[in-house]
Amino acid sequence: MPGTKDDIPPMKRLRQVIALVLVTAITAGFLVWYLGKVENVGEVWKAFKEARLWVAPFAALVGLAVFPIKAVRWRLLLPGGGRIPLRTLFSAIMIGFMANCILLFRLGELVRAAALGIKKQASTAEALASLALERISDMVAIVLILIAALLLIQPAAGPESAKTLAKLRTAGVFAAMLFAVGIAFLVLLRSRPRATTAFVLGCVFWMPVLLREKVRDFLKSFLQGLDAVQSAEQVVTVFALSIVHWMVQVAFFYLVGQCFPGLGLTFAGAMLVFSLVALSVAAPPLPGYLVVFQAGIAAAGLVLSLPPGPCFSYAWLAWAMNVPPVIVVGFVCLWWEGLSLGQLRKNANRDA
Numbered sequence: 195m196p197g198t199k200d201d202i203p204p205m206k207r208l209r210q211v212i213a214l215v216l217v218t219a220i221t222a223g224f225l226v227w228y229l230g231k232v233e234n235v236g237e238v239w240k241a242f243k244e245a246r247l248w249v250a251p252f253a254a255l256v257g258l259a260v261f262p263i264k265a266v267r268w269r270l271l272l273p274g275g276g277r278i279p280l281r282t283l284f285s286a287i288m289i290g291f292m293a294n295c296i297l298l299f300r301l302g303e304l305v306r307a308a309a310l311g312i313k314k315q316a317s318t319a320e321a322l323a324s325l326a327l328e329r330i331s332d333m334v335a336i337v338l339i340l341i342a343a344l345l346l347i348q349p350a351a352g353p354e355s356a357k358t359l360a361k362l363r364t365a366g367v368f369a370a371m372l373f374a375v376g377i378a379f380l381v382l383l384r385s386r387p388r389a390t391t392a393f394v395l396g397c398v399f400w401m402p403v404l405l406r407e408k409v410r411d412f413l414k415s416f417l418q419g420l421d422a423v424q425s426a427e428q429v430v431t432v433f434a435l436s437i438v439h440w441m442v443q444v445a446f447f448y449l450v451g452q453c454f455p456g457l458g459l460t461f462a463g464a465m466l467v468f469s470l471v472a473l474s475v476a477a478p479p480l481p482g483y484l485v486v487f488q489a490g491i492a493a494a495g496l497v498l499s500l501p502p503g504p505c506f507s508y509a510w511l512a513w514a515m516n517v518p519p520v521i522v523v524g525f526v527c528l529w530w531e532g533l534s535l536g537q538l539r540k541n542a543n544r545d546a
Contacts (some may be wrong), residue, residue, distance in 0.1 A: 241507040245453045253449035256442060258523065263439035267331075270432055271324040278310075285527035286310045286321075289538065292524020295482050295517055305538045319390065323417075327432075330380070335436040336472045339444065341367070342467035347498065387417055430471040433525055443466045450512045457504040467494040482521075487513050 265283040272278065290306025297305075307321035383390045387507035391413050398409055447467045451459030459467070471490030475483045488509040528535065 241454055241456060241504040244455065245507065245511070246455070247451045247453060250511060250515050253446050253453075254519050257446040257516050258519060260439050260442050260446075261291075261523075263435060263442065267432055267435040267439070268324065270428060270435075271327050273324075274323065282310070282531075285531050286519065288524045288527040289531070289533070290524075292521050292528070293535070293538070295524075297481065298426075298477075308538050309531070309533060311327050312537070314493055322497035330376070331432050331436040332440070332543055334377070334433065335440050336469055338437065339440060339465050340473075343462055343469055346462035347460070347466060365462050383413070383417065391417075440468070440472075443472075446516065447471075447512060450515055452507060453511060454504045454508055457500055457508055459498075459500065459508070463494070463498050463500075466497065467491055470494045483513070487517070524529065 202406040262280070262284060264287050265280050268283050268287065269276065269278060269280065286306050286309040289309050290302040292302075294302030303322070304327050307325060310321045379390070391410070394413060395406060395410060398406055401409070444461070444465050448459065448461050448464035451457050451464055451467075467490070470493050471487055472495070474486040474490035491505065491509040491512060494500075495502070496508075500508075528538075
């Protein structure tokens with residue numbers, strides 16, 4: 195079978211071992227740093243002992259409910275997507291997110307596109323182009339939820355929390371302005387593709403030829419994805435589904451928060467937690483989104499003045515109820531579709 199251990203070259207296997215050691219070291223360092231901020235480490239264990247853990251499985255199911263909505267939205271973005279079974283799209287999505295959790299360098303989106311290409315449901319290029327639009331709609335939705343959270347939550351007691359919240363609100367407004375510029379750029383790219391492409395390439399004239407070609411290819415993939423947009427109604431539907439499926443994810447963070455009575459997490463606070471976690475994991479993550487996932491919750495905890503002990507327990511329970519289930523379902527879908535991770539990696543690397 196492709197991708198078995200014996201197929202891995204020695205140098206590549208060495209890099210994987212080094213990466214695993216680094217992940218372990220960084221995770222351990224983060225644990226030591228964060229536990230150092232907890233005045234009484236016993237608070238962590240007390241929070242787990244008093245936790246209503248029976249809520250956690252329901253939270254995990256809510257977290258997984260995000261992915262069928264993603265499948266519906268993806269079908270809207272794919273050229274001829276209406277003919278693709280939702281089950282196939284769901285499997286490709288779960289396989290892609292599973293790959294993001296266990297592989298380095300965010301290969302999940304390439305793996306997802308490759309899975310659809312191998313199943314002959316859509317070309318890999320079409321799938322990648324649609325994912326570019328998906329990322330845009332995701333980021334717009336995340337910023338809108340972040341802005342709503344910053345407007346809804348009240349400053350916690352203390353001047354430091356109020357200052358931090360004010361800074362975040364300013365950053366949220368700035369991000370909203372950037373995305374407004376981005377949307378305007380996409381409108382121009384769709385209506386005036388040649389002129390807009392020429393303008394962008396003129397702005398990067400100073401780059402080496404290879405990088406300019408990468409920029410040109412990137413714009414081409416965007417244009418391929420934009421070709422799937424046929425009406426304003428379709429755009430509105432896609433963005434509405436983006437808001438809905440991320441609000442389901444907010445509900446996940448809220449439900450996990452209800453496992454810890456001493457945490458005091460409100461729904462608006464869960465919106466902030468979700469937004470900061472989503473922005474944290476957008477950076478190149480470690481496998482399993484370790485550290486960056488917990489760091490996003492820790493940052494939200496500082497803004498909301500959540501008690502450190504329960505907040506630490508909450509961060510790791512939220513991770514356990516979110517990431518491992520995705521990995522398990524992803525492997526089940528991989529088996530169900532008769533694919534192998536090695537086969538998908540090979541196709542993803544070829545199309546990268």
